[in-house]
Structure formats: C-alpha cells, structure tokens
Amino acid sequence: MFGLNPKDTRFLLIVIALTLLTPILLNPFPTESGLAQFNAGYPALMQRFAIYGLMAIGFNILFGLTGYLSFGHAAFLGVGSYAAVWMFKLLSMNVIPAIIASTLVAGVFALAIGYVSLRRSGIYFSILTLAFAEMCYRMAYSVLTPITNGETGLQLTLNDPRILDGGEAITSLPVPGLFGLQMTSYSTLNIAGWSFTFSVGYYFCAVVAILGFYLSLRIFRSPFGMTLRAIKSNQQRLNYTGMNSRPYTLAAFVISGMYAGLAGGLLAAMDPLAGAERMQWTASGEVVLMTIVGGVGTLMGPVLGAGFIKYCENIFSKINEGVLHGWFGFLPDGLEDLVVWIFARFVGEGWHLTLGVMFMLIVTFLPGGLVEGGRRIAARYRNRGKSDAAKQPAE
Amino acid sequence: MGILEVKGVNKRFGGLQALGNVNLSVQENTVHAIIGPNGAGKSTLLNCLVGKLIPDSGSVMFDGKSVLGRKPYEINQMGISRVFQTPEIFADLSVIENVMIPCFARRDGSFRLHAIETVEREKDIIEQAERMLADVKMLDKRHAHAGSLSRGDKRRLEMAMCLVQEPKLLLLDEPTAGMARADTNNTIDLLKEIKAKRDITMAIIEHDMHVVFSLAERITVLAQGTPLIEDTPDNIKGHPKVREAYLGEAQV
Numbered sequence: 001m002f003g004l005n006p007k008d009t010r011f012l013l014i015v016i017a018l019t020l021l022t023p024i025l026l027n028p029f030p031t032e033s034g035l036a037q038f039n040a041g042y043p044a045l046m047q048r049f050a051i052y053g054l055m056a057i058g059f060n061i062l063f064g065l066t067g068y069l070s071f072g073h074a075a076f077l078g079v080g081s082y083a084a085v086w087m088f089k090l091l092s093m094n095v096i097p098a099i100i101a102s103t104l105v106a107g108v109f110a111l112a113i114g115y116v117s118l119r120r121s122g123i124y125f126s127i128l129t130l131a132f133a134e135m136c137y138r139m140a141y142s143v144l145t146p147i148t149n150g151e152t153g154l155q156l157t158l159n160d161p162r163i164l165d166g167g168e169a170i171t172s173l174p175v176p177g178l179f180g181l182q183m184t185s186y187s188t189l190n191i192a193g194w195s196f197t198f199s200v201g202y203y204f205c206a207v208v209a210i211l212g213f214y215l216s217l218r219i220f221r222s223p224f225g226m227t228l229r230a231i232k233s234n235q236q237r238l239n240y241t242g243m244n245s246r247p248y249t250l251a252a253f254v255i256s257g258m259y260a261g262l263a264g265g266l267l268a269a270m271d272p273l274a275g276a277e278r279m280q281w282t283a284s285g286e287v288v289l290m291t292i293v294g295g296v297g298t299l300m301g302p303v304l305g306a307g308f309i310k311y312c313e314n315i316f317s318k319i320n321e322g323v324l325h326g327w328f329g330f331l332p333d334g335l336e337d338l339v340v341w342i343f344a345r346f347v348g349e350g351w352h353l354t355l356g357v358m359f360m361l362i363v364t365f366l367p368g369g370l371v372e373g374g375r376r377i378a379a380r381y382r383n384r385g386k387s388d389a390a391k392q393p394a395e
Numbered sequence: 396m397g398i399l400e401v402k403g404v405n406k407r408f409g410g411l412q413a414l415g416n417v418n419l420s421v422q423e424n425t426v427h428a429i430i431g432p433n434g435a436g437k438s439t440l441l442n443c444l445v446g447k448l449i450p451d452s453g454s455v456m457f458d459g460k461s462v463l464g465r466k467p468y469e470i471n472q473m474g475i476s477r478v479f480q481t482p483e484i485f486a487d488l489s490v491i492e493n494v495m496i497p498c499f500a501r502r503d504g505s506f507r508l509h510a511i512e513t514v515e516r517e518k519d520i521i522e523q524a525e526r527m528l529a530d531v532k533m534l535d536k537r538h539a540h541a542g543s544l545s546r547g548d549k550r551r552l553e554m555a556m557c558l559v560q561e562p563k564l565l566l567l568d569e570p571t572a573g574m575a576r577a578d579t580n581n582t583i584d585l586l587k588e589i590k591a592k593r594d595i596t597m598a599i600i601e602h603d604m605h606v607v608f609s610l611a612e613r614i615t616v617l618a619q620g621t622p623l624i625e626d627t628p629d630n631i632k633g634h635p636k637v638r639e640a641y642l643g644e645a646q647v
Contacts, residue, residue, distance in 0.1 A: 003513060223499050223517065224510040226488070230496050233487040240445065240483070241556065242471035242500035251508055 008217060015213060015300070019206045022046055023196050030193030037318060040311055043186060043199035044270075048310045050205035051266045054212045056290040056302030058259020061216055062252045063288070064297035065225060067232035071126045071284050072113065072133030076106040076257040078140065078279030080264025082147070085154045085274045092164035093174045095183065095204065099265035106261020107254055109136075114253035118246060121235075133284055140276035153275030176269045178204060183269060201270050208266060209303075212259060217299060219255070228252055260287075289355075293362055295369030304370045309355065316351035320344075398423045398596050399444070399564060404453030406439055406620075413439040414450065415620040421564070421613075426590060426597045428607045431617035432641055437600045440617070441568055444598075445477050446470045458563060468505050474563035480572050482549035484556065486542030490533060493541050493552055494524040497560045527559040530592070531585065547578050551585060558589060567599045571606050583609050608632070616640060 002009060018025065027041030040046070055077060063069055080102035087098040117128040140148040148154055156173050165174075175182045178200070186199035219225045230238050231245050238245050268274055277283075286309065294305025324340045324347070331339060346354045366373045397420035406414040414436045421427045431437055442448040444455060446467040455462050462470050471477075476497075485493050498520045503509065515521075528534045531551045536544070541552060550570065557565055570586070571579040583606055589595065590610075601607050607614060608628050615625045618640035624631070631637055 003511075005515060218513070219510050221513050221515070222510050223495075223503075223512055223514055223520075224508060226492055226514055227496065227499065229488060230485045230492075233485040234483060237483040237485060237556075238496070239467045240471055240477050240479075241497045242468050242505060242560065243496070244466070244468045244505040247506040251510075255510075 002214065004217065004221070008221065011299075012214060012217060016210055019050070019210055020203075022049070022206070023198050023202065027194060027196055031195045032193055037323070038315060040315065041196060043197055043202050045310065045314050046199075046202045047205050047266075047270050048314070049307045050202065050209040051263045051270075052287070052290065052306040052310055053303040054205075054209040054266070055260050055263035055287055056294065056306045057209075057212055057216045058256040058263070059287045060256075060291050060297065060302040061219060061228075061259070062256035063291055064302075065220070065228035065232060066249050066252050068118070068121065068249060068253070069126045069288065070117075070129040070253070070256070071281065071288065072117075072129030072131075072136075073257070073260045073287050074279045074281070074283035075113070075133035075136040076110055076260035077264040077267070077283065078136065078274065078276065079109050080106045080261030081268040081274035081278055082140075082154055082264075083261070084265040084268035085156070085272055086147075088156060088162075088176060088268070088272050089160040090163065092162060093176050094164070095176050095178055095265075095269040098176070098269055099208070099262055102265025102268070103258045103262045106264065107258040109261075110254045110257025111250070114250050114257070118249050118253060130281060130284065133279060134281060137276055137279040137281075140279060148274070148276060150276070153273050155273045176272055205266050205270070208262065212262070213299075213303070220299060224248070224251070289359060293359060293369055295371030298369070298371040301369050301371040308370065312351060312355050312358070316347045316354050317349070319347040321348070397421045398458055399598065400454075400456040401440075401444075402454045402456075404440070404443060404450045404455065406436075406443060406448065406450045413620050414443070417453070417617075417620070417622055419615055419622065419625075421596060421598050423563075423596055424594050425612045426586075426599065426610050427613045427615070428599045428601055428611035429615050429617055430601055430604070430607055431623075434619075435617040435640075436620040437617055438568065439620075441477075441566060441600055444470075444566060445475065471500070471560075471562075472505060476557035476560055476562035476565050478550075478553055478557055478565065478567045478570055480569045482546070482553040484541050484549055484552050486540075488541055489537070490539050490541050490544070490552060491521070491524050491528065491537040494527055494555050494559055495520050497556050498523050501560045523559065527555045530558075531555045546574075547581060550578075550582060554585065554589065558593075558595075561593075563596060565595055565597045567597060567601075569600055569602055571601070571603055579603065579606060582606075586610055 002012065004012065023041050023046065026046065027039045029035040029039050055073070059070070059073055083102040083105040084098035087101045091097050113129065113132045117125055117132065120128060141150055158170060158173065175184050177183055181200050183201040183204065186197050189196045189198065227243060227248055231248060235245050264278065290305035290309050291302045292305070293308055294303065295301025321340060321344050324343050325336070328336050328339050344350065362369060399419070399421040401417055401419040404414055404417040417440060429437055429440065439448065443450050444462065446462060446465050446469070449463060457473060457475060460473065462473065485496065495514070502520070525534060525537065528537055531554060533548065533551055533555065536548065544552060571582050574582065587610065590597070599607070599610065611628055613625065614628055614631045616623045616631065616637050623636050623640055624634060
C-alpha cells in the first residue's frame with residue numbers, strides 16, 4: 001500500500017494512528033489529580049510536537065542520511081514564518097497559500113545557502129551554515145526592517161489588503177483558517193474526570209506532519225536515499241563510481257530546508273506573527289539536539305526527540321518553587337528548603353539544566369538515541385520470551 | 396592506437412620531478428602492468444589517469460578523448476573504473492547495496508533525483524547486482540553489512556562494484572598490497588577468472604613480481620618518473636636495466 005512494502009505500511013499506519021490519538025494519549029491523568037500538570041495533551045504543545053517533529057524529520061534527511069551537519073536550519077524556519085505572515089497580510093487568511101509560499105521561499109534560500117556551503121564538508125560546512133543563519137538573523141533585525149518589522153516582529157494589522165478575502169473593513173484581527181475552519185477552534189470531550197481537547201490547529205499540523213513523514217519514508221527507501229547514505233559512508237568511492245555527490249547533497253539540503261520552511265509556515269499559521277529570534281542559532285542547535293536525542297538516521301527518532309525536548313521545555317519550565325514545596329512538604333523544614341532549592345535549579349527557568357543532563361546521559365549511554373533505547377528494551381523482552389520458550393521442553 | 400594513450404606527461408611537486416616525459420600505450424583487451432621501485436611515480440601516474448591530479452604538461456587520451464581536467468566521476472562515466480590500494484567500499488551499506496550503487500550510476504548517469512521510486516522495485520538493478528555477486532561468489536553474503544566483511548571479501552566486493560559497470564578499462568592500484576600469500580593467490584585467481592569471462596582491459600600498478608608475472612601480458616617498468624622499458628613478461632625477466640632499477644647497481 002502507498003508504494004511501500006507491508007512492514008513499512010504497518011509502520012506508517014501505526015504512526016498515523018498514534019498521531020491522530022495524541023490528544024487522548026498525552027492526557028493520561030484526570031484533570032483534578034495532582035499529576036495533571038504532566039499532561040501534554042493541550043493544543044499549543046501538541047502543535048509544537050507536530051511542527052518541530054516535521055522540522056526534525058526534514059533535518060534528518062540531510063544530517064541522518066548524508067552526515068552533513070547544518071547549524072543554520074533555523075534560518076529556513078524563520079524565512080518560512082515571514083513568508084506565511086506576508087501571505088496572510090497580502091493574500092488571504094487561508095493557510096494553504098501561506099504554507100506553500102513558506103516552503104517555496106525557504107527552498108530558494110536553501111538553494112542559495114547550500115550552493116555556497118556545500119563547497120566544504122565537515123566542520124567547515126557547519127560553520128558556513130551557522131554564519132549564513134546568523135546573517136539572516138541580524139539582517140531581519142536591522143536592515144530588512146521594512147520586510148520583517150525588526151524587533152517588534154511581523155504582525156497582522158486591521159488595514160492589511162488581503163486581496164482574496166474581499167478586503168472589507170474589519171474591527172478585530174482575523175484568525176488563520178482552512179476554508180472557513182478556524183485554526184483556533186476546538187471542541188472538548190469530558191469523560192469521567194478526564195478532559196480531552198481536539199483542536200483544528202493540531203489536526204491540521206498533524207496531517208501535514210504525517211505527509212512529511214510519508215515523504216521522508218519514501219526518500220529513505222529510494223535509490224536517492226541509498227545514494228545519500230553512500231555519501232555519508234564513503235564520498236570518495238561514490239565519486240570514483242561515476243556519481244557526482246554535489247547535486248545529491250544540494251538536493252538533500254534543499255529538501256530539508258523546505259521541511260524547515262514548512263514548519264515555520266505552520267508556526268505562523270497557528271499564531272500569525274513572525275519574529276527574528278526564531279532564526280537565532282539556539283533554534284538551529286535545538287533541531288540538532290532533537291535529532292541526536294531521538295536517533296540520527298532513524299525514521300522515527302527525530303519525531304521522538306522533538307517531542308521529548310518540547311515536552312521537557314513546556315512541562316519542566318512550568319514547575320516552580322511553589323509546586324516543589326507542595327511535593328516535599330512532608331520533609332522537616334530545613335531539609336525541605338534544601339531539597340526544594342536543589343530541585344528548583346532543574347525546573348522552571350532552569351529546565352535547560354535538566355535538558356543538558358538528559359542529553360549527556362543519552363549521548364553517553366544510548367549513542368543511537370531514544371530509538372536505540374526502545375530497540376534494546378524490545379530485544380531484552382524478546383530474549384526473555386525466547387529463553388522462557390527454551391525452558392519449556394525441559395519441564 | 397591503444398585504448399589508453401599517455402604522451403609526454405610531466406608532473407612536478409616543488410623540486411621533485413615525479414613524472415618526466417612518460418609515454419604509455421595500453422592496448423585493448425590486454426593486462427598491462429606498471430611496475431617499478433618505491434618512488435618511481437606509479438601512483439602519481441595513476442592519479443593523473445583518474446582525474447585526481449592534473450599533469451603539468453602532456454596528454455592522456457582514453458578511447459580517443461582527453462581525460463585531462465575532468466572530474467573523477469566524469470572519467471568513470473567514460474568507462475574507467477578504479478580499484479584502490481585499500482578496498483574502498485560503502486562500509487555502512489549492505490553488500491548488495493554496494494553493488495547497486497554502481498548499477499544506478501551506470502543506468503542513470505552522474506545525477507538523478509530518483510527520490511520517489513523504491514529500491515525494492517528496481518528489479519533489473521537487483522538482478523544485475525545479484526548476478527555480479529554470484530560471479531564473485533558472494534551471493535550468500537548479499538545482506539551482510541559491508542563493513543563487517545573480511546579484507547579478502549572487501550577486495551572481492553570492490554572488484555564486483557567496478558566490474559558491474561562493465562568498464563572499458565579497469566585500473567588496479569596495488570591490489571595485493573599488504574596481503575598474505577594465500578590472499579594474494581586468491582586475488583590472482585579472481586583476476587584471472589574475471590579476465591577469462593569477459594573482454595576487459597586492465598592496467599595494474601604493482602609491487603609484487605609474483606602477481607605481475609602471473610597476470611600481465613605487457614609490462615612497463617617505471618624508474619624515477621620515467622619509463623625504462625616496455626616489453627612482454629618473458630623479456631622483462633632478468634633484463635639488466637630492470638635489475639639495475641630495483642637493486643640500484645647492475646650485478647655483473
């Protein structure tokens with residue numbers, strides 16, 4: 001089915017099912033329980049899972065397959081956001097033209113940046129992409145203010161032309177939508193103590209992310225994908241085998257840049273504003289972390305990594321000292337203060353510290369990322385099943 | 396006219412004249428060995444043939460066309476395949492994928508964005524690769540990870556990757572360097588088998604006289620960047636000039 005073999009089809013169907021059921025799966029705790037703060041099933045966070053998952057999937061096509069580590073993918077994310085907001089301002093509040101424009105504009109940027117950067121490989125390539133992304137960021141802040149609205153960020157206004165929407169006078173800012181279906185609308189389902197939110201925005205992002213995942217699956221299984229892996233493995237041999245590695249790496253770079261642009265367009269579709277800080281190098285570094293934490297070169301890894309990091313960011317940063325005092329209230333006073341003080345370094349503002357520790361642990365003990373962890377657990381489980389089966393005849 | 400014509404090639408690295416006025420003609424369907432002591436310029440000459448180095452002067456014509464200034468992938472597309480001193484394979488790919496890459500290179504040229512096709516559906520390519528692997532007796536290892544092969548198998552795989560392109564000229568850079576005698580003999584047998592099965596021109600750069608005299612039909616002796624003599628193996632054996640080049644002094 002879908003041009004895939006049965007194994008990949010099953011894999012894709014599982015991914016689709018998990019994605020569509022996310023609003024339920026990520027809300028395992030009843031609303032009133034003390035653990036409800038660990039629930040991740042609210043639209044703003046789930047949208048981030050899908051959007052950054054999509055970006056990491058694209059990044060993995062470049063980094064996972066060819067081994068070229070780009071440190072400038074945030075530039076494409078930012079460019080995509082600006083392109084989408086401009087489409088909202090000029091053309092229509094419909095998200096379809098916006099995300100198409102963001103993908104194409106990011107593709108053009110990726111072509112230009114990739115053409116120059118891919119003249120070098122290894123660390124020099126990484127530094128070049130980093131330099132280009134910082135240039136984009138600085139320019140968006142300063143000289144390009146007429147296009148990017150500088151520090152304030154690009155926003156919708158009441159007197160934008162919006163040609164396709166009729167241009168009639170409005171009294172409140174419009175909301176991006178899909179043929180009348182507003183991205184911010186949602187419905188809530190209450191069952192017993194649980195409350196599940198199904199939002200249009202999340203499902204739109206989810207469908208786009210699934211399409212992106214499917215495309216990446218096809219690329220992984222294609223001769224093109226195999227050639228990209230050959231580049232990572234031995235570029236010299238490939239060149240002496242009659243293939244020109246440059247256009248292959250450039251194509252991979254442009255494809256992954258377009259994924260990032262699409263992700264930027266989706267960010268703008270969920271919340272129609274675009275700021276320069278989206279292009280900062282920390283944002284480029286984040287997608288590298290996501291891919292490594294999840295598992296470089298694996299299909300599912302980048303999505304897991306993106307989910308993991310965005311979950312930590314949103315959940316750990318919400319826990320403050322008040323919450324900690326609630327947890328450790330049973331301890332004697334002096335000890336309680338000490339324990340709360342220690343834990344407070346790792347949550348709230350300090351959630352980056354937790355992320356850093358987890359990143360170190362994963363890189364040290366699970367070089368293949370979360371996917372490798374999953375595989376090891378599965379292998380252990382299977383081995384135990386096997387040894388049990390082996391014991392059976394003896395009894 | 397040979398299939399490969401090297402005329403008046405010079406190459407200088409700073410003060411060192413690596414190649415001085417080299418003339419070489421490799422005839423179609425022969426095994427031509429280029430031998431010589433260390434530092435004779437064998438590797439420099441080979442690198443000039445495959446596009447890694449550009450000679451300072453002279454011409455290198457392959458099949459009537461100049462190869463000078465062309466990139467390695469263009470020269471490969473013209474019909475020259477190269478076997479390296481240490482086997483260069485795609486260690487992270489499976490054995491059959493290693494052979495499929497050159498099949499794609501031959502069918503689709505130096506670049507094609509075949510991102511939506513599926514490898515599994517490329518039946519012709521898979522069959523072609525499997526036939527080649529059967530030829531070098533590696534079909535049973537086709538799903539193995541290429542990096543985990545023994546050195547001898549890596550060499551066989553590299554040969555298979557070159558041969559599946561059906562090159563007009565196969566260049567071998569010291570194919571038995573660092574091998575034990577048994578492995579060397581296996582490689583010689585493999586090359587003989589390859590030669591017996593198809594029309595192919597081979598140019599071998601080699602150190603090991605045993606290999607050279609078992610395989611070559613023509614031999615060029617290179618010393619200090621210049622060809623000393625070119626002849627059949629029988630005439631090269633015991634030729635005073637050759638002994639002088641290898642031993643330094645003529646033994647009278």
